[in-house]
Amino acid sequence: MKEERKQNPSMKYAMAIDLDRCTGCGACMVACMAENNVPFKADESNKLDSITWLRIYKLTNGKSYPDLDVCYLPRPCQHCEGHGGHSPCVSVCPATATDYSSETGIVSQIYTRCFGCRYCMAACPYHARYFNWWDPVWPEGMEKYLTPNVSPRMRGVVEKCSFCFHRYQLAKDAAYARGRTVVPEKDYQTACTQACPSGAIVFGDLNNPQHQVHQIVRPDPKNGNKSKNPRAFRLLERLGTNTKIYYLSSREWVRRAGDNYLQHEKTGAVPVPH
Amino acid sequence: MFPFSFEWVWDAGHMVFHGGLWYALSIIGLGITYCVIKAAIDTGNEKDGGHHDV
Amino acid sequence: MDSALIPKGLKRCPTWQFLLGLGVVGVVLAWGIYAMLLCWFKGLNQTNMNDYYGFALWIWADLAVIALGGGAFFSGLLRYIIGKDELKAIINYAVVIGFICYTSALLILAIDVGQPLRGWFIFWHANVHSMLTEVAFCLSCYLGVLTIEYIPLILENRQLNKVSFFHHLAHNMHETMAVFAATGAFLSFFHQGSLGGVAGVLYGRPFAFREGLLIWPWTFFLFTWSAAAYGPCFTLFVTWITEKITRKKLVKDNVVELLAKISGWMIFTYTIAKICDTTRWANMLAPSLGQTLSNFYTNNAFYGYWILFSEVILGGLVPAIILISPTLRKRSTWRVTALFLAIMGICLNRWVMVLQVMAVPVMPFDQWVLYIPSWQEVATTILPVAYGIILIMISYRYLPIFPQEAELNPIAPNDVPVTHGDAAVAAEPATV
Numbered sequence: 001m002k003e004e005r006k007q008n009p010s011m012k013y014a015m016a017i018d019l020d021r022c023t024g025c026g027a028c029m030v031a032c033m034a035e036n037n038v039p040f041k042a043d044e045s046n047k048l049d050s051i052t053w054l055r056i057y058k059l060t061n062g063k064s065y066p067d068l069d070v071c072y073l074p075r076p077c078q079h080c081e082g083h084g085g086h087s088p089c090v091s092v093c094p095a096t097a098t099d100y101s102s103e104t105g106i107v108s109q110i111y112t113r114c115f116g117c118r119y120c121m122a123a124c125p126y127h128a129r130y131f132n133w134w135d136p137v138w139p140e141g142m143e144k145y146l147t148p149n150v151s152p153r154m155r156g157v158v159e160k161c162s163f164c165f166h167r168y169q170l171a172k173d174a175a176y177a178r179g180r181t182v183v184p185e186k187d188y189q190t191a192c193t194q195a196c197p198s199g200a201i202v203f204g205d206l207n208n209p210q211h212q213v214h215q216i217v218r219p220d221p222k223n224g225n226k227s228k229n230p231r232a233f234r235l236l237e238r239l240g241t242n243t244k245i246y247y248l249s250s251r252e253w254v255r256r257a258g259d260n261y262l263q264h265e266k267t268g269a270v271p272v273p274h
Numbered sequence: 275m276f277p278f279s280f281e282w283v284w285d286a287g288h289m290v291f292h293g294g295l296w297y298a299l300s301i302i303g304l305g306i307t308y309c310v311i312k313a314a315i316d317t318g319n320e321k322d323g324g325h326h327d328v
Numbered sequence: 329m330d331s332a333l334i335p336k337g338l339k340r341c342p343t344w345q346f347l348l349g350l351g352v353v354g355v356v357l358a359w360g361i362y363a364m365l366l367c368w369f370k371g372l373n374q375t376n377m378n379d380y381y382g383f384a385l386w387i388w389a390d391l392a393v394i395a396l397g398g399g400a401f402f403s404g405l406l407r408y409i410i411g412k413d414e415l416k417a418i419i420n421y422a423v424v425i426g427f428i429c430y431t432s433a434l435l436i437l438a439i440d441v442g443q444p445l446r447g448w449f450i451f452w453h454a455n456v457h458s459m460l461t462e463v464a465f466c467l468s469c470y471l472g473v474l475t476i477e478y479i480p481l482i483l484e485n486r487q488l489n490k491v492s493f494f495h496h497l498a499h500n501m502h503e504t505m506a507v508f509a510a511t512g513a514f515l516s517f518f519h520q521g522s523l524g525g526v527a528g529v530l531y532g533r534p535f536a537f538r539e540g541l542l543i544w545p546w547t548f549f550l551f552t553w554s555a556a557a558y559g560p561c562f563t564l565f566v567t568w569i570t571e572k573i574t575r576k577k578l579v580k581d582n583v584v585e586l587l588a589k590i591s592g593w594m595i596f597t598y599t600i601a602k603i604c605d606t607t608r609w610a611n612m613l614a615p616s617l618g619q620t621l622s623n624f625y626t627n628n629a630f631y632g633y634w635i636l637f638s639e640v641i642l643g644g645l646v647p648a649i650i651l652i653s654p655t656l657r658k659r660s661t662w663r664v665t666a667l668f669l670a671i672m673g674i675c676l677n678r679w680v681m682v683l684q685v686m687a688v689p690v691m692p693f694d695q696w697v698l699y700i701p702s703w704q705e706v707a708t709t710i711l712p713v714a715y716g717i718i719l720i721m722i723s724y725r726y727l728p729i730f731p732q733e734a735e736l737n738p739i740a741p742n743d744v745p746v747t748h749g750d751a752a753v754a755a756e757p758a759t760v
Contacts, residue, residue, distance in 0.1 A: 048378035048697065059693045073693070080532075088532035094460040095449040096281045115449045116372075116442020118382030119460050125532035125690035131382060131442065133373040155371045156442025235691060238618055239532055257692050260534075260618030270618065275451050291456040294518070295465050301511050302472055305504055313497035320492055 012081075012105035013163055014206040014244035015193070016216045016232070017074055019254055021200035022056075024072030029054050031195030032076075034145075035164060037152045039136030051130040053077070053161040054192055061253045071254045074201070076192065077128040077161035078235060078243035079107045081225070088241055089120035089129065097158075105206070105244060106163050114157040121158060125236055129160045163203075164190040185211050206244065217246045230268075233258045238270050333726045335486055337734040340725050353717045360711025363704040367439050376702040381686045385701040386440040389709045391523055391678035393429040393436075394467070395551070396671065398559025400426025400474060401509075401516035405556075406590065408509035417583045420729045421570075422563045423477045428719055430471045432712030439708050459525035466519030473512040476501065481727050517552050524551025527681045534617040535624050536685040538609060546605050547681070553601065557594030558674035560587050561647070565667040568660075570724065576737050578730040585657055588667075592651025595670060599644035606640065624688055628696035631684050639680060643673015 032038065032054040044050050054076045061069040080087040085100035087107055097113035098120055100106075121129040135155040138146070146152065149166040153159045171188040175181070185204050193203040204211035206219055218228040224242055227233070231248045233255045249255055256267040275292075282288060329343045340346070367374050377384045403422040407415040438444050450464045483489060483498035501508075521544065527536040528545025538545040564587055571578050610621045625633045650656045650666035657663050689695055701709075723729055 046378075048380055049373075050379075057693055082531075088530065091455075092458050092460065092526075092529065094455055094458040094464060095446075095453045096455040097449075097453075113449060113453060114443070115446035117440070117450075117460060118442070119458070119526070121379065121382035122686065123530050123532055127379060127691075127694070129382075130379050131372070131377075133378075134371065154443075158442075236532070238616075239534070239690075241532055260623075260690075260692055262615060262618055262620065265618065275454050279452060281453055281455070287456045291454075291462070291465075295469070298469055298511055298515055301507065302469065302476065305507050305511075306476060309497060309500040309504055312500045313493055316496040316500070317493045320496075 009207065010102055010105070011208070012206040012244060013079070013168075013188075013204070014105070014213050014217065014246065015076070015163075015190075016202045016213050016246045016248060018200045018202075019071050019073060019247050019249040020251070021198045022072045022074060022196075023198055024056055024058065024070075025197065026056060027195045027197055028074055028192035028201065029056060031191040032161070035147055035150070035191035036162070037136075037146045037150045038159075039132070039134070039138070039152065041134065049131075049133050051132070051159065053128075053130070053159070055127075059254065059257050069251065069253065071249065071251065071257075073247065073257075074192070075126060075128065075235070076245060077107060077163075078126050078241065078245045079105060079161075079163065080241040080243050081105060082242050083240065088123040088125070092119045092123045094119065104163075104165075104168065106165060106168075107160075108162065108165065109158065109160055111151065111153045111157050111159065116156040116158065118158060125239065125241070129158050131158050132156060167191075213246075216248070231255075233268060235259070330726075333485060333487055335726070335728040337739060338728070339737065339739050346721065346725060349721060350718060353714050353721070356710060357714040357718065360707045360714060363707035364439055364711060366704055367708065368444060372440075372442055374702060374704040376699060376705065378697075378699070380697040381683075381699045383682050383686055384699060385683075385705045385709055386436050388679050388682045389712075390433045390436050390440075391682060392675045393432050393712065394520065394523060395555045395558055395674050395678060396562035397426040397429025397433070398516065398520060398555030399561075399563035400429075400477075400559070401470070401512050402556040402559050403563060403587070404477070404505075404509035405513045406587075408506040409513065412586065412590075414583050414586055417579050417730070417732045418563065418567065418587065420481055420727075420731070421567055421579075422560075423474060423481065424720065424723050424729060425563055425566055425716075427471075427474045427478045428712070428716040430467065430474055432716065433467065434471065435712060435715075436708070459522045459529055462522035463519050463526065466515045466522065470512055470515040470519060473508050473515065476508050477505065477512070480505075481723070481729070484728055485726050516555070520555040521548035521552040524548045524681070527685055530685070533685055533688070533690060534614055534619045535688040536681065537613070537617075538605065539613065550598070550602060550605060553594070553598045554674060554677065557591060557598045558670050560591040561595075561667045561670040561674075564588060564591070565664070565671060566720075568664055568667070570720070574724070576733065578733050578736065580732055580736065581658075583732075584663075588651045588657045588663055589654075591670070592648050592657065592666075595644060596648035596652060599640060599648055602640055602644065606636070624684075628687070628698065630698055631687060631696075635676065635680060635684070639673055639676040643669050643676055647673065 029052060033040070036053060038051050038053055041050065054074055057073045057075060059071040059073055061067070063069070081100065082088065085102060087100050090098050090100045090107060094117060095113055095115055097110045099108050099110070101108060116131065118131055121131060132153050132155050136152050149170065167190065168183065168188050171183045174187060175183050190203050193201040202213050202216060204213035206214055206217060208214055216229060217232055219225045220228050224240070226237065227246055229248065231250055232246045234243045234246055235258050237259055247258060252267055259270070261267065261270070276282065334340050375384070400422045403415055403419050406412040407419050438447060441447055450461060454461045454465070480498035480501040483494040488494050489498065524547035525545055528538040528540065528547030530536045538547050540546045540548060564584060567579055567584070614620065625631060625636065647666035647670040650662050657666070687696055687698060
């Protein structure tokens with residue numbers, strides 16, 4: 001593994017989501033649930049204990065018709081890097097059941113290691129972590145449609161978006177079989193990216209200038225990986241969570257909704273920690 | 275908790291944390307061992323001719 | 329029936345009355361155990377927690393009982409290390425209360441985790457950078473210390489003490505207690521602090537997050553300080569309740585007043601520190617994260633500025649001033665009012681640092697979420713209270729908890745219970 005790390009520069013898998021393209025259709029949510037064997041309840045009306053690795057928020061500009069404007073914001077796990085891998089959730093897990101990979105930049109969750117203290121949920125300001133309040137039960141026959149590469153989670157543990165990590169593993173295996181050490185961009189794409197009908201989601205390696213996500217985001221490592229793209233912003237950027245989900249919008253009110261600002265502060269013009 | 279668990283790293287964090295832990299555990303363990311052994315010796319001495327004042 | 333077990337020279341209520349009391353509290357205990365089993369066998373869907381409230385009533389109860397149980401380590405520190413010898417009259421009870429608080433905390437934690445059978449992972453796969461790991465280790469070790477402090481008290485039971493080995497063991501443990509008390513203070517410093525650190529390190533939650541010293545946020549030091557300050561208030565308050573129920577004076581006034589005075593000064597200094605922390609947080613830290621104080625205390629149905637006032641002024645400054653003032657703390661009504669306010673203050677502080685942290689929205693488009701615990705959560709939170717009352721009842725009846733009790737409540741010869749040949753022993757004068 002150490003040899004492999006020497007050969008391969010570290011990757012930072014990231015996502016750019018164009019909110020001006022998102023229609024809020026929910027295809028990404030459905031694809032995510034199906035791909036990752038996300039359990040659901042018989043009655044899903046209480047969203048506070050539903051598991052939605054990718055959740056779409058509906059934002060409005062607070063004005064009334066005809067000035068009303070709506071934006072849909074898909075929110076997967078933000079795969080925070082924090083400062084040097086010090087993600088809000090990773091550093092607090094007492095049993096080392098979640099980890100920040102310096103190889104891929106993905107925040108993992110080890111279900112069989114998690115003992116359900118939920119400290120990581122308390123630490124995550126994005127509510128991207130979900131607890132299995134019930135045993136996962138699928139309707140009769142549906143268990144045959146589960147993804148074989150993703151283990152279902154048991155009651156009493158926390159789960160979250162993994163950037164479809166099993167797909168990365170498969171793509172890596174395939175690359176190695178072909179004698180490559182680097183996973184090509186098109187070989188590893190998340191389910192939500194592929195399901196989005198309007199092409200709002202772009203996924204890839206932020207460290208690789210060949211990847212589309214890098215070209216869109218143009219990260220500035222000297223400024224806490226803040227995007228140089230004036231349309232781009234990250235959720236709660238000023239907390240220093242250093243997330244890897246970049247949102248794009250030409251609408252100022254949408255970009256302002258991505259973070260907390262004092263009244264006099266200009267959107268986006270706040271220092272990013274680190 | 276032990277150096278043989280795979281997440282163990284020989285860094286300052288582990289050494290300070292576990293150093294403090296094992297230091298406290300050692301004091302507790304040695305303290306209680308001392309009390310038990312001394313109580314056994316005292317009981318033996320008493321049976322050998324000492325006086326029990328309860 | 330059980331007079332042979334009752335300490336010499338002390339009077340206790342009739343057995344039927346004792347058993348009746350046990351039975352009544354036992355019903356509450358059984359209710360709590362039923363709820364606990366429901367949570368263990370059916371899972372945490374029995375609670376009203378949700379994905380916004382991963383931490384809720386139980387974590388508050390944990391933090392609160394550990395703060396209230398802080399009386400044990402701080403009284404031990406004062407008695408054995410600093411040398412406040414008068415406190416030997418109350419230290420036993422502080423230990424019993426501390427033992428109850430810490431066993432309760434561990435029990436609640438065992439119910440609170442989603443996979444209780446994996447609880448040992450926190451030790452085995454410890455992440456030393458997590459405050460919760462530090463809490464788990466120090467809390468378990470300190471419970472060991474409290475057990476060591478409780479054992480000699482049990483061995484001083486009249487019948488057990490007749491066994492020579494137990495007698496010597498109790499004696500030797502008393503002799504070396506300063507070592508255990510010092511270790512207990514060391515462990516308590518870290519686990520009380522780490523409980524504060526649990527909230528303080530959450531840099532994704534501006535309501536909880538604090539800067540600090542090295543790896544420790546300011547809440548680390550505030551929690552340790554507050555546990556030392558408020559813990560003795562709980563010890564004194566429970567002592568007062570025990571005196572009312574038993575209709576006896578159990579601890580001399582000078583002891584109570586000494587501990588109350590120390591507690592008062594500790595609360596006063598803590599409150600000053602808390603006000604400084606709050607001021608800095610409200611005016612510098614939160615604004616640097618784009619938040620104002622009003623974001624944390626408005627636009628919701630419950631959390632208003634009243635909670636800040638109740639915690640810091642009503643539960644901090646007011647009891648501190650009462651307990652510092654010699655005239656006021658001498659008056660029982662004032663003193664007990666201050667103790668009650670202090671307990672309320674510290675419980676409120678722990679509530680805020682757990683529940684309000686969860687309630688405050690962080691993303692601008694998110695909203696406040698309030699929560700009401702389910703009956704299972706309430707029952708399992710009351711369970712340790714019932715357990716604590718039972719342990720106190722048993723300990724008080726059969727163990728010499730209060731060294732001054734016999735002196736303060738001399739028994740008239742005709743008061744001595746005469747039962748199966750034990751009268752001669754029971755009638756012996758009290759030895760303290």
